[in-house]
Amino acid sequence: MKIRPFIALSSWLAVMIAIIAFEVYMNPAFAASSNSTVTANVAVGNVIYLAVTPNTIYFNGLAPNSITTTSANDVVTDYDNGGNLAANILVYGSNLVNSSSNTILLVGNTIWNATTGKSATLLTNSFVNTGITILQPNIINSNTSNKIYFGINIPSGTPPGNYIQTIYFENENLTSPATYNSPSTSNSVQLVANVAGYCYISLAPNSISFGSVVASSNVPTNVLVTDSDNGGNVAANVLVEGANWYLNGNIISTSFGVSNTLWDASSQTTYIGTALSNTLISTPITIPAPTISNSVTSNQIYFGLAVPGGTPAGSYEQTITIENSC
Amino acid sequence: MHLKYVAISIFLLFSLVSLSYAQLGEQAGQPTMNISVGSSGTFNYSIINSGATPIPFKVIPPVLNTIPHNATPIVVVTPSNGTLAPGSTQIISIKVSIPSSDKANLKWQGIVQVVEAAPTKIQSSGEGALITAGVAKILTIYSTPPKPIPLIYYIIAIVVVAIAVGVGASVVIIKRSRKVHAKMASRASGAAIAVKRARSTSSKRKPSAASKRARKPAAKKGKAGKKSASKSKRPARARSSPASVPRKRSARPK
Numbered sequence: 056m057k058i059r060p061f062i063a064l065s066s067w068l069a070v071m072i073a074i075i076a077f078e079v080y081m082n083p084a085f086a087a088s089s090n091s092t093v094t095a096n097v098a099v100g101n102v103i104y105l106a107v108t109p110n111t112i113y114f115n116g117l118a119p120n121s122i123t124t125t126s127a128n129d130v131v132t133d134y135d136n137g138g139n140l141a142a143n144i145l146v147y148g149s150n151l152v153n154s155s156s157n158t159i160l161l162v163g164n165t166i167w168n169a170t171t172g173k174s175a176t177l178l179t180n181s182f183v184n185t186g187i188t189i190l191q192p193n194i195i196n197s198n199t200s201n202k203i204y205f206g207i208n209i210p211s212g213t214p215p216g217n218y219i220q221t222i223y224f225e226n227e228n229l230t231s232p233a234t235y236n237s238p239s240t241s242n243s244v245q246l247v248a249n250v251a252g253y254c255y256i257s258l259a260p261n262s263i264s265f266g267s268v269v270a271s272s273n274v275p276t277n278v279l280v281t282d283s284d285n286g287g288n289v290a291a292n293v294l295v296e297g298a299n300w301y302l303n304g305n306i307i308s309t310s311f312g313v314s315n316t317l318w319d320a321s322s323q324t325t326y327i328g329t330a331l332s333n334t335l336i337s338t339p340i341t342i343p344a345p346t347i348s349n350s351v352t353s354n355q356i357y358f359g360l361a362v363p364g365g366t367p368a369g370s371y372e373q374t375i376t377i378e379n380s381c
Numbered sequence: 382m383h384l385k386y387v388a389i390s391i392f393l394l395f396s397l398v399s400l401s402y403a404q405l406g407e408q409a410g411q412p413t414m415n416i417s418v419g420s421s422g423t424f425n426y427s428i429i430n431s432g433a434t435p436i437p438f439k440v441i442p443p444v445l446n447t448i449p450h451n452a453t454p455i456v457v458v459t460p461s462n463g464t465l466a467p468g469s470t471q472i473i474s475i476k477v478s479i480p481s482s483d484k485a486n487l488k489w490q491g492i493v494q495v496v497e498a499a500p501t502k503i504q505s506s507g508e509g510a511l512i513t514a515g516v517a518k519i520l521t522i523y524s525t526p527p528k529p530i531p532l533i534y535y536i537i538a539i540v541v542v543a544i545a546v547g548v549g550a551s552v553v554i555i556k557r558s559r560k561v562h563a564k565m566a567s568r569a570s571g572a573a574i575a576v577k578r579a580r581s582t583s584s585k586r587k588p589s590a591a592s593k594r595a596r597k598p599a600a601k602k603g604k605a606g607k608k609s610a611s612k613s614k615r616p617a618r619a620r621s622s623p624a625s626v627p628r629k630r631s632a633r634p635k
Contacts (some may be wrong), residue, residue: 120431252409264509280512289409294517334491338457378515381409
């Protein structure tokens with residue numbers, strides 16, 4: 056009979072409607088799903104990052120007893136790549152070491168500054184706040200940075216060679232509580248200082264007197280000039296030359312020859328030695344290489360004079376040139 | 382008392398007042414330069430003022446020894462003078478050129494001097510010896526044989542020569558082949574002419590009855606012109622043999 060399927064279907068539909076009605080009643084969201092909201096929460100903490108570049112800075116051909124001021128050539132850039140706090144740059148360093156000569160230069164020979172120029176601060180072996188700030192990164196500018204410049208002082212007598220130093224960096228926000236950068240593998244820079252060989256010359260006195268000399272007489276070779284090397288790091292050979300003697304120092308006036316002046320490496324009691332010439336010649340006199348512990352070395356050269364007979368009276372002048380060669 | 386010693390030279394201790402010298406220094410290392418004959422080389426080093434006052438300086442170039450039958454190398458040192466500020470350095474550049482006429486394995490030496498300029502002094506009384514400081518380099522120059530031509534130049538030269546030889550040979554071959562062709566062509570034309578001559582000679586003889594009968598009489602159509610022995614379409618040639626009497630064709634039998 057056809058009425059039975061109809062009754063079954065109707066019964067089934069009635070049951071489904073009842074179930075749906077029950078669900079809607081028990082779960083309003085089901086009925087009102089197009090209008091519900093979801094609240095999400097996340098806690099973003101303060102963070103500072105750190106990365107420095109380059110990995111190595113070089114100082115080449117440095118001279119002992121010299122200061123290389125902070126310059127644009129020796130700059131390190133400190134980045135905060137994605138943090139959300141402003142930070143100060145802190146630095147400290149190790150000593151400079153030359154493993155070949157076992158020479159150590161103290162960390163304070165390295166200087167730093169926020170700008171280039173002579174005025175700078177000595178590096179220390181513990182963290183120091185440089186006062187150089189890195190701006191707080193934000194969503195628009197998530198990578199902020201700042202620069203720090205380095206210079207170096209090479210003490211007198213520093214032996215030639217390469218001196219290696221490590222400089223460490225830290226970014227820090229000093230509000231309470233203080234926040235430091237997250238661990239970073241790029242938190243240090245190697246500084247390489249190449250010291251070359253140099254010799255210096257300093258003469259004392261810068262003029263000498265032979266006193267009152269009568270014509271046809273002489274002065275023993277005992278008038279001293281000291282040749283010093285103040286701060287070099289290699290030995291030097293001494294060379295000497297002279298010019299003729301001129302009345303009142305006027306080269307077109309009366310003169311007598313340069314060879315009337317003698318020189319010697321030792322003080323003499325008589326007028327003996329090697330005649331000075333107007334050609335630079337090498338002497339057996341050497342200036343030893345200075346060291347850090349003995350940074351000034353020197354040697355002596357002595358002069359004597361004979362005045363030829365018939366030389367007119369007056370004041371005569373000669374120029375003697377002493378040169379160091381290394 | 383008549384003074385015997387008329388000339389009295391008095392050298393007083395000068396109470397000279399001069400500016401304190403700053404300290405002049407130079408980078409270590411004596412320049413030894415090996416330079417090929419006909420070329421040049423440069424050596425650079427630094428001078429420095431480690432003192433607190435400026436140093437005016439001048440450079441005295443070297444005077445090299447002379448070698449008979451060889452020109453002395455040309456040495457140029459720059460700068461020739463200047464002033465070193467306190468704590469500053471200056472590069473001194475030595476450039477040496479050896480003339481191409483010089484021989485190899487020669488040696489020259491000389492001294493390059495950087496000397497402080499004379500100090501300013503206030504002369505109070507008398508004069509004496511002024512002591513001037515400087516730094517020096519002992520320059521040594523060796524002449525070496527001229528630089529060999531690099532291998533690449535030899536390769537390029539060989540390639541150029543090979544190309545030139547190839548081009549020349551090609552030209553020769555082409556010319557020869559043209560000659561041969563010309564000869565062949567002239568031979569061929571000679572043979573053709575001979576054939577023609579032979580044919581024209583045979584056409585001069587009185588034709589026999591048989592040959593007459595053998596000829597096909599042609600209908601008179603139009604003009605009877607000269608006909609060549611061959612019925613090809615070759616243009617008429619001027620005959621070297623006396624012109625033969627053109628044949629008359631007899632009428633065709635019906």
